[in-house]
Amino acid sequence: MTKEELKEHLLNTLPPVLCRQGVEKYTGGLIKAQTMRRMDCQGTGPLEGRFKRNRKVFYTREPFVDWFIEESSPLV
Numbered sequence: 187m188t189k190e191e192l193k194e195h196l197l198n199t200l201p202p203v204l205c206r207q208g209v210e211k212y213t214g215g216l217i218k219a220q221t222m223r224r225m226d227c228q229g230t231g232p233l234e235g236r237f238k239r240n241r242k243v244f245y246t247r248e249p250f251v252d253w254f255i256e257e258s259s260p261l262v
Contacts, residue, residue, distance in 0.1 A: 189255050196251045204250065206243045213254070 187195075200212055206226075207219045225231035226243065235249030 189258070192258075193251055193255050196254065197247065200247045200251065202247050203244050204247070206245070209245070209250075217254075 201208075204212060206222045209222050210218050222231055223243075226236070232245055232250050232253035234253075235246035237244055237246075
């Protein structure tokens with residue numbers, strides 16, 4: 187699967203807004219909520235489209251997908 191195909195698939199699959207705990211579910215366990223928390227604290231997580239409501243952190247779909255694709259490296 188190419189990065190373009192993966193991006194299209196994720197944009198069609200993910201909800202418009204996902205919570206930090208939902209990242210693990212929607213990435214098939216590739217990224218855990220604790221990992222996202224650590225990356226957010228270090229400034230290496232998706233900065234654009236991230237917001238907080240009460241005590242929960244949320245990400246908007248398109249900036250999250252762009253960050254996810256950019257951070258993914260090919261296996262070849």
